[in-house]
Amino acid sequence: MTVTDPRTGPTRPDPAADLPAADLPAAEIGRRLAAALGGGDDVVDVSSARRAAYTTDASNYRVVPTAVVFPRSAEDVEAAFATCRELGVPFTSRGAGTSVAGNAVGTGVVLDFSRHLNRVLEIDPEARTALVQPGVILDDLQRQTAPHGLRFGPDPSTHARCTLGGMIGNDACGSHALAYGRTSHNVIGLDVLDGHGRRFSTDAPPAELVAGLEGVAAQHLALIRTTFGTFGRQVSGYALEHLLPETGGPRGTALARLLAGSEGTLATSLAARVRLVRQAPSTTFVVLGYADMAAAADATPALLTHSPLAVEGIDRRLADVVVRRGGSVEGLPRGNGWLFVEMGGETPEESLAAARGMVADSDALDSVVIPTAAEARKLWRIREDGAGLAGRTPDGRPAWPGWEDAAVPPARLGAYLREFETLMGSHGVDGLAYGHFGDGCIHVRIDFPLYEDGGGARTREFLEDAARLVASHGGSLSGEHGDGRARGGLLPLMYPDDAIRAFEQVKRVFDPADLLNPGVIVRPAAVDADLRVPHARPAHVLGMPRRSPELAFAYSQDEGDLTRAVHRCVGVGKCRADSGGVMCPSYLATGDEKDSTRGRARLLQEMANGTLVTDGWRSQEVRDVLDLCLSCKGCTHDCPAGVDMPTYKAEFFDKFYKGRLRPMNHYLLGWLPRWSRLAALAPRVVNALTGVRALARVAKAVGGVDQRRPLPAFAEQTFRQWFDARVRSGEAATGGEPVLLWADSFTNAFSPEVGRAAVALLEHLGFTVSLTEKQVCCGLTWVSTGQLDGAKRQLRASLDALGDSEVPVVGLEPSCTALLREDASELLPDDPRARALHRRVRTVAELLAERRPEWIPPQVGAGAVVQPHCHQHAVMGFGPDAALLAKAGVEAEVLAGCCGLAGNFGAEAGHFDVSVKVAEHRFLPALRGRGDRVVVADGYSCRTQADNLAQVRPKHLVELLAEALPEGAAGD
Structure with a gap:
């Protein structure tokens, strides 16, 4: 292989061309990289855990890297x-994966x-350009250019x-x-x-x-003019149309556009100057309904005439x-296929007029003009989460x-859609x-039979026919994601042999x-090479039989198999985004x-694969990577693929520590309900002892508690003690609609005032409140x-205490x-009482929305900073609580x-x-800026964090409402 040498003129052998594939161990390669870059494992990492995290992106493919590098500068990349x-x-560039x-x-x-290389270096409003590093997130650029x-x-x-680097790479x-x-149309220089x-x-x-590039263009001039740049979304292969003389040839912007979409195979971007566009001053959002998707597609060309x-x-x-x-799609028009259409204008009146003109010219079954940007944003979110939402077929x-x-x-x-369905x-x-x-x-995600024997070959057969x-139809295998490993092997079905040879020649240059x-x-x-799922082993191969008592959770949505469950993660990466939800606080x-x-x-997928992470349930790498998972359950709601990391973490820790001594905090904090029952026998003595600084330090050290975290004080009278005394004295209301108030360990031992407020509120509304016969x-x-195992024992005891009645259980x-x-x-999947809890268990706000929808609470007349608990966000939702606060006249800032x-x-x-960094993301800044507003937080953890870090004691929602009741109203 030869290249032209500018110093000598003639071609000469390229010494790098004949280098053998490296056979050095990863540790040695890592050592040489670290020496070249002058950094530790924060710059170069060859650990199995780090490599496991980078084995795949958002694709079906698994390729194990030798090392992962985090360059701090363009010079690091060069080195x-x-x-x-x-x-x-080999050298592969990666953005957000x-x-x-x-x-x-x-x-x-x-x-x-x-x-590290994630900054906007310059914005030139006059020239309407920006200079960016390749790792800058698109939304960060948009925020800085919006002013x-x-x-x-x-x-x-x-x-x-x-x-931006990833966008440039994939066009x-x-x-x-x-x-x-496309991105290539908006790149000026690289x-x-x-x-x-x-x-x-x-x-x-x-x-x-x-x-070299001009030589390729001259050799294939007719081919390039007739085969490339034929329509707006021809992204597959290299964009050879930018080599044509009429485009300016392989210099300047034309060269930048050639490299955009080359997927890091021709060059690595170190910085990019990109074009900025003027934002439409006003937009109007319209939804058009059609009989099906193909009918919507038929109608599209006519709509394009309205720009x-x-x-x-x-x-x-x-x-x-x-x-x-649990989401909402209210307001969509009739139809089984919809077009979301956005029209622009200089004024709201102009964009609305454009939208109405477009609707009048459509042949839709039905249409809806979305009145507000907030409502339009909700619908756009369906589209944005499409990759994850479509990660499961309807069945x-x-x-x-x-x-x-x-x-x-x-x-x-x-026509294409109809034939594709067939x-x-x-x-x-x-x-x-x-x-x-x-x-x-x-865009479509397909239920390829990857878990089945021969599923990879059957997938390949479908892809070849597709x-x-x-x-x-004169189309492109890729319209914006690039070919990658998924479609590179299919390019000969789209392009003639001469085009494939031209790609090889460009690559060689x-x-x-x-x-x-x-x-x-x-x-x-x-x-079908390097597919991830076919190489994963089901849970029983890891020593845990499928659908057996040894897997603690049922994984009912994943055929009882933890391996299938962890492969719900297809890598869309929403957990890396600050997108207004809960997921993923530790990454943020x-x-x-x-x-x-x-x-x-x-890491869990690699544990299932068993070749890089080899110790199965005893893997220290997996244990370490799960350590900073907060078990917030945010992913169960915010991840469009429905990943449930807290469950996987609990399952793994259960197996990892089986037969082993656990960390002391598992015994102290994991058994907290037991200790709180003991402390209730002499709470003043316990509080006095833990209040002694030296004793507290020893207790924290022994129990695995951080020395900077205050130990909570136990209530001198538990909620249950108060409630039982009230019943014995005859003060409790009777004869109303029965509800069973769940006296959880936190309310009972640490926040009995919350339980008392709940009783006051519920009795005021005509409910008769009871507790379980014993503390569970x-x-x-x-x-x-x-x-x-302990969790199941606790839960079975709770089910025994709750009984099998239909009385609502209020948490x-x-x-x-x-x-x-x-x-x-x-x-407990085989216990019908556990399944029945789904319809029995309610929050106070849900209970009132269902049983007392007409009730207008007393007007609180205050603003509030409200922190919904992560588990509420994930499982129950905050809608009923928000509605109840609004009915009480509370102007709430919901965090x-x-x-x-x-x-x-x-x-x-x-x-x-x-923990503090997570709190500093939104929680603590909101508390500091609350002014005279009250803070509302139903979660004991949230209230404790506010008290520990900001010296603020938030109120539970029931406290806020109960305090506003008329004097002596409880039990009326």
């Missing part, structure tokens, strides 16, 4: 590549640009976490690419490093590179998934990427379609040694992939510390309420995110700093 080139080690085609995984060194009335045009659904598009073009180790600007590329900013297609079945998961089977972004010219879209039926697969109808790009179908992301686009592996605190829900899932515990603290502590309502049936204490998590030694 890393120089080492890779010297050793012949949201690539769904396997574009961001590799066997050699994977560089994560998102940790200038500008934005970056393309906006993929992953905008809250995807990076990302998004909903508004219809108006603003600072890059190519496979020769040359760093240059696309404005001034090396002469020999230009000559919409976006035209997105949504299948009714996708909206049904939202409803099944609950896992659905996978792989054919998730094919595109055809919009005029062919309806094709899926002929292969016995299904998927929920949605996507960028205005551009002819369809490729032939899209090619027959930039990267003769094939070190940059090898196996992608050029000389790819078969599309540390910014480390291993502390994300996805990172933890990857739902088992929450046993679950959170992974002591699941005050959200975490206990959530466990009774959801987790109980997963821990999003976790308080950071999370039960035992923030009390454990080693967790305090992360």
Whole structure:
């Protein structure tokens, strides 16, 4: 292999081209990289845990890297590549790891640009440009350009976490690419490093590179003019149209556009100057309803004549998934397929007029103009979460990427969709379609039989037929995600042989040694090679028989198999985004992939694979990566794929410590209900002892509690003691509608005032309140510390105490309420009493909404900062509470995110700093800025964190309402 040498003129052998594949051990490669970059494991990491977290992106593929590098500067990137080139080690660039085609995984060194190279370097409002590092998150760029009335045009659904470098690599598009073009259309110039180790600007590329590319263009001129750039979403392969003389040839912007979409196989971006566009001053959002998706596609070309900013297609079945998961799609028009259309204008009147004109020209069955931006945002969220929501078919089977972004010219879209439905039926697969109808790009996740024997080959057969179908419509295998490992092997079904040879020639000009992301686009592996799921072992291979008592949870949505459960994580990466939910507080605190829900899932998946993480249930790597999981349950709600990391953590800890001595905090904090019952015998003595600083230090050290965390004081009179005395004295109300108040351990031992307020409120509303005959515990603290045999014993005792009546069970502590309502049936799936709790257990707000909907509470007349408990957010939802606060005249600022204490998590030694960082994300700033507003928090942990860190004692909702009742009203 030869290249042109600018110093000598003639060609000469490239010394890197003949380097053998590196056979050095990972530790040695890591040592050499660390020496070159001058950093420790925070810069270069070859541990099995770190490599496991980077084995895959958001695709179906698993490729184990040799090392992971976190470059701190462009010079670090150069040094890393120089080492890779010297050793012949492949080099793969990675942003947020949201690539769904396997574009961001590799066997050699994977560089994560998102940790350090993540800044907006310059914004030029006059020129409407920005200079960015490759790891900058798109939403961060949008926030910084918004004050200038500008934005970056393309906006993929992953905008809250995807990076500009990744967008450039894959030529990302998004909903508004219809108006603003693909990423390649918005890249002005790049600072890059190519496979020769040359760093240059696309404005001034090396002469020999230009000559090489011009030679490729001259050889294939007719082919390029007739085959490339044929429609707006032709993303597959290299964009060779930018080599044509009429585009300016391979210099400047044309060269930048060629590199955009090359998936890191030709060069690595070190910085990018991008074009900014003016934001539409006003937009109006319209939903059009059609008989089905194909009919919606047929109608799309006519709508394009109205110059919409976006035209997105949504299948009714996708909206049904939202409803099944507790969401709302109210306000959508009639139909089984919808088009979400956004019209722009200089004024609200102008955008509304444009929307009405577009509706009048449509042939929709029905239409709705969405009146507010907030309502429109709710519907856009369905579209943005599509990748995760479509991760299950309507009958609950896992659905996978792989054919998730094919595109055809919009005029062919309806016909393509009908034939595609037929094709899926002929292969016995299904998927929920949605996507960028205005551009002819369809997203769909398909229930490929990856868990079945021979499933990989059957998947390949479908993909080959799908490729032939899209090619027959003049389409592209990829419309915005790139080819990666999913479609690289299919390119010969779309392009003629000469085009494939041209791709190889371009690759040789930039990267003769094939070190940059090898196996992608050029000389790819078969599309069914390196699939992740077929190599995973079911739980029984790990020593835990499926559907047996040895797996503590039922995993009823995953066929009783923990392996299937952890593979719910397909890597969409929403856990890396600050998207207004709860998930994932530890990642938001540390910014480390291993502390994300996805990172933890990857380790569990590798445990199931058994080749990188080899110790199964005894894996120290898995134990360590689960350590900073707060068990907040945010992922169960916020992750569109429905990952339940707290359950997986509890299951793993249960098996990891089986037959072993546990950490002391598991005995102290995990058995807290037991200790609180003992403390209730002499609470003043216990409080006096723990109030002695020296004794408290010893108790914390022995119990594994962080020395900076105050020990809670036990109530001098428990709630149950107060309640029983009240019943004996005849003060309790009788004769009303019966409810059973769940006297959880936290309310009983530490916050009896909350229980007293609940009794006052419920009796005022005509309920007769009772408690279980004896003090019982739902088992929450046993679950959170992974002591699941003990949790089941506690839960069975609770079921015995609750009986099998239909009397509502009213919870005050959200975490206990959530466990009774959801987790109980997963821990005791064969006990009908546990299943019945789902319909029996209610929060106070839910009870009042159902049984006293007409009640108007006394007007509190105050503003409030409200912290919903994470488990309430995940399981019950905060809607009834928000409605009740509004009825009470409370102007509430409802916070999003976790308080950071999370039960035992923030009390454990080693967790305090992360606990504080989580609290500082939203919780503590809101408390400091509350002014004279009251703070409301139903969770004992939330109230404790506020007291510990901000010296604020929040009120439970029932306290706020009970205090507003007329004097002596309780029991009236």
